[in-house]
Amino acid sequence: MAEATTTAPVAAARASSDPILQDDALETKHIREALEEHKRRGVEMAVLARWIIMPIVAVFLFSVYPHPSQLYYVALLGVLCINGFFIRRFARVGRSHAEVGLIMFDLVLMTFGMVFPNPFSPSEMPVPILYQYDNFMYFFIILAAGTLAYSWRTVLGMGLWASVIWLGGSGLMWLFGTPNEEIAQRLSVALAEWPELLELYDPNDVGFKFRIQEAMVFLMVAAILAQSTRRFYLMLDQNADLARERANLSRYFSPNVVEQLSQNDDALSQVRTSRIAVLFIDIIGFTRLAEQKDAVEVIELLRGFHGRMEQEVFRHGGTLDKYLGDGLMATFGTPVVGERDASDALACARAMCVVLDQWNAERRQAGEPEIHAGIGIHFGEAVQGDIGANRLEYAVIGTAVNIASRLEAMTRVMQARIVMSDALFRQVHQEGGAEALMQGFTRADEQSIRGLQEPMTVWALRTL
Numbered sequence: 379m380a381e382a383t384t385t386a387p388v389a390a391a392r393a394s395s396d397p398i399l400q401d402d403a404l405e406t407k408h409i410r411e412a413l414e415e416h417k418r419r420g421v422e423m424a425v426l427a428r429w430i431i432m433p434i435v436a437v438f439l440f441s442v443y444p445h446p447s448q449l450y451y452v453a454l455l456g457v458l459c460i461n462g463f464f465i466r467r468f469a470r471v472g473r474s475h476a477e478v479g480l481i482m483f484d485l486v487l488m489t490f491g492m493v494f495p496n497p498f499s500p501s502e503m504p505v506p507i508l509y510q511y512d513n514f515m516y517f518f519i520i521l522a523a524g525t526l527a528y529s530w531r532t533v534l535g536m537g538l539w540a541s542v543i544w545l546g547g548s549g550l551m552w553l554f555g556t557p558n559e560e561i562a563q564r565l566s567v568a569l570a571e572w573p574e575l576l577e578l579y580d581p582n583d584v585g586f587k588f589r590i591q592e593a594m595v596f597l598m599v600a601a602i603l604a605q606s607t608r609r610f611y612l613m614l615d616q617n618a619d620l621a622r623e624r625a626n627l628s629r630y631f632s633p634n635v636v637e638q639l640s641q642n643d644d645a646l647s648q649v650r651t652s653r654i655a656v657l658f659i660d661i662i663g664f665t666r667l668a669e670q671k672d673a674v675e676v677i678e679l680l681r682g683f684h685g686r687m688e689q690e691v692f693r694h695g696g697t698l699d700k701y702l703g704d705g706l707m708a709t710f711g712t713p714v715v716g717e718r719d720a721s722d723a724l725a726c727a728r729a730m731c732v733v734l735d736q737w738n739a740e741r742r743q744a745g746e747p748e749i750h751a752g753i754g755i756h757f758g759e760a761v762q763g764d765i766g767a768n769r770l771e772y773a774v775i776g777t778a779v780n781i782a783s784r785l786e787a788m789t790r791v792m793q794a795r796i797v798m799s800d801a802l803f804r805q806v807h808q809e810g811g812a813e814a815l816m817q818g819f820t821r822a823d824e825q826s827i828r829g830l831q832e833p834m835t836v837w838a839l840r841t842l
Contacts, residue, residue: 537600649763655723660705752789
């Protein structure tokens with residue numbers, strides 16, 4: 379028992395950190411939400427259809443047979459409407475015994491109203507004559523409304539239950555019904571020359587072959603509708619998968635880019651070269667900071683940092699390429715090149731600095747050490763597309779990425795918050811509106827960049 383109690387938290391921790399388990403949980407969540415939304419709307423539509431159809435049937439009954447005795451059937455229709463309210467109240471995705479019981483009540487009540495005679499009717503016709511009114515057709519209304527709200531298994535079950543209840547009611551009439559010999563004798567005399575008509579209109583005959591035919595047709599229709607409902611639920615699952623994929627895209631791309639990708643038939647795997655802006659941000663002195671905290675505190679610190687930084691990336695139309703431990707890489711102009719990619723990247727970098735200052739103010743009030751980060755930005759050519767074999771990853775590679783990473787490292791040497799290349803500076807000027815974005819930057823010529831043979835001009839921002 380002691381081993382079970384100690385391994386349970388470990389298993390939970392593994393589940394929370396395992397990307398595969400997280401994806402499965404996210405997929406299940408999306409499917410569950412889609413099913414719940416479909417069930418909620420379906421039940422509302424089914425109940426609304428019931429509340430509209432039942433009054434129409436009541437008016438029809440009075441128009442066909444205008445007699446106060448019809449209030450009995452109107453009362454039964456009213457009970458069906460009230461039962462629809464309770465079905466709406468207890469509707470659930472999955473098994474719901476209350477909901478199944480209410481559906482069964484629908485079928486039993488309808489069978490009772492059709493099979494058993496109206497106690498207020500002045501007519502004393504034999505009970506089997508009631509079958510001549512073909513009231514069984516009203517079961518199809520309940521079945522059709524059921525396809526709006528229930529799973530294919532429930533629809534098929536409704537067909538089976540209704541058939542069994544209908545045949546069961548007919549059997550009870552056959553067993554316990556009292557024959558009217560007088561009417562039977564008169565009809566036998568009147569139809570003596572037409573034995574087929576006498577058999578068809580026998581007032582004491584329940585007509586089992588017709589009742590079986592009704593139940594058989596109803597069951598076949600229920601099976602067809604169940605198959606149609608099943609196909610719809612499969613489509614719902616596929617739509618839930620699409621929603622999950624769209625949610626996964628939104629974890630990496632800004633909302634406007636997700637919208638473009640969802641409407642674009644071109645595959646992301648198409649390799650292409652384009653001029654984009656690349657941004658790197660990294661926490662300065664993270665190793666020393668992490669040594670003073672336990673693992674849980676380190677993870678919470680990274681979550682707070684990453685969450686704030688990625689929010690700025692998305693807010694400025696960028697793409698989160700990847701997390702890099704205590705930093706991240708973002709690109710602007712992927713997967714679709716924009717008109718202000720360089721300006722958006724620089725605006726994002728400055729916004730990141732503002733957010734860090736605000737976060738540090740909160741941390742100082744809480745007695746926590748401040749977080750400082752270096753940001754490097756470059757504009758140049760890069761190659762983008764899917765890499766990998768079985769597990770694909772959308773990646774951006776090339777010299778532009780390497781230069782942006784080196785510029786981020788230079789923030790330590792230059793004691794700057796942002797270091798950007800002269801190529802990005804010129805591109806921002808071409809895009810217009812550079813005055814506000816360039817405020818506070820100083821130029822540094824002939825800077826050696828590791829991995830490059832020629833020195834380059836960079837721009838540094840030390841304070842906001």
